[in-house]
């Protein structure tokens with residue numbers, strides 16, 4: 001293959017035609033010699049036992065040295081059944097609910113009874129499905145050197161350029177997925193040309209997302225919608241949620257030996273030519289060539305080369321089943337889809353037997369896949385509570401954030417993050433206010449539990465109860481239930497805040513309510529504090545307790 005600087009040199013000579021007039025001018029010659037081609041093809045012949053079985057292929061994982069980006073939070077929620085695990089191959093066929101590979105938010109438009117509130121979240125986009133396509137490799141060229149003295153010289157067709165790849169990177173300074181495009185297409189590689197010129201490599205495509213974005217492989221939403229419409233509307237029995245939970249999709253996965261060989265990565269497949277195919281013929285066609293013994297011998301060897309190419313692709317074209325979690329700024333962009341390899345130019349096929357190779361190879365195709373991007377804001381503390389409990393008022397008092405406050409329910413429609421600064425000496429911490437949770441939220445009532453993802457990674461959860469409520473303990477229990485039960489809740493450091501304590505003054509029932517909550521918290525070993533966000537009472541103490549809660553157990 002020709003190095004870039006050499007290609008430039010060649011271009012220079014082409015432009016500077018006067019140079020050609022000098023008889024001692026030697027055109028730069030980077031084409032492999034007959035002997036080089038011969039030994040390359042013989043080397044391939046010795047490897048012809050190599051099968052397409054990838055069991056011995058080197059283990060490849062997305063950025064092997066950077067495995068901490070694999071999203072582990074999904075492990076427990078992700079259900080699948082292994083359908084087959086042939087001993088001779090590393091492919092594991094699994095079946096898993098469609099719900100794991102699509103976004104309910106995207107499919108909701110099919111349902112008629114959409115809660116209008118949910119449609120009002122236009123400014124803040126935290127879920128996107130994007131289509132990505134890596135570039136096809138350019139085709140190799142069929143060309144022969146010509147000059148005044150020789151009507152036809154040795155083959156000098158250059159290789160096709162590799163297709164561009166699609167990368168993703170999490171960066172500071174973006175806080176929404178709103179600006180993402182729907183489609184990201186990397187450029188195709190250019191075809192090789194005469195004079196041993198390799199085609200240019202296709203331009204890569206880089207997707208920049210906010211820190212805290214998770215990326216999962218998913219199905220084409222248009223196809224999913226069509227499938228649901230056809231299947232479900234006929235029966236019209238299930239909601240979209242139920243439908244996606246009860247219908248499975250099957251996938252080819254690859255395991256990892258050190259992980260009990262459990263399915264670990266989804267295998268993606270390129271629609272490219274099969275080994276031994278993908279020839280471009282100039283002059284006589286494929287049928288003629290396939291009858292020639294010399295071509296048959298050559299093709300047998302080149303088939304081995306194609307198989308090797310395919311093994312490399314197979315090892316690279318994988319994506320973690322649970323997705324990746326870009327919780328930190330990514331220093332090196334992560335490759336989502338690799339571009340196709342460029343095809344070989346005819347200069348590679350000059351051997352003692354073949355003096356006049358009128359054929360080259362096609363470039364390999366790129367990949368087209370969909371990915372589900374979800375932004376999970378990263379705040380140290382998440383505020384959870386019923387609507388109207390006073391969460392936004394608290395965030396307003398303790399931090400620089402200015403969330404909407406109102407005496408009506410669901411004032412907060414999108415998560416708001418505030419930074420709490422306790423002075424120059426101490427590290428500030430962040431607090432997220434999410435829309436209120438109500439009974440049945442886990443069944444999508446009210447604003448549903450869609451926003452929970454924004455506090456999933458928070459170390460502490462602060463339950464905000466209102467002493468105005470008839471039964472704050474019951475509220476607390478409902479919140480715990482809706483958030484996934486005690487097992488889930490106790491994975492976080494918990495602080496319980498009894499807000500609207502100004503109502504305690506001279507009010508025996510309110511005092512009794514607080515004592516009961518306090519008692520309940522003691523039993524669970526949770527910290528509990530009364531405050532009045534409205535009257536700014538006990539706010540400094542609340543900030544201290546919040547800071548303490550993040551320092552607690554990991």
Ligand SMILES: Nc1nc2c(ncn2[C@@H]2O[C@H](COP(=O)(O)OP(=O)(O)OP(=O)(O)O)[C@@H](O)[C@H]2O)c(=O)[nH]1
Pocket residue numbers: 385386387388389390391392393394404405406407408409410411412413434435436499500501502503531532533534535
């Ligand atoms: N008396 C009293 N009222 C309060 C207190 N804190 C908040 N409120 C009032 O309670 C109402 C709701 O407050 P928000 O801060 O919007 O409540 P929220 O929990 O964010 O509500 P959603 O956005 O619906 O989730 C507002 O009218 C506030 O003025 C308090 O300490 N005492």
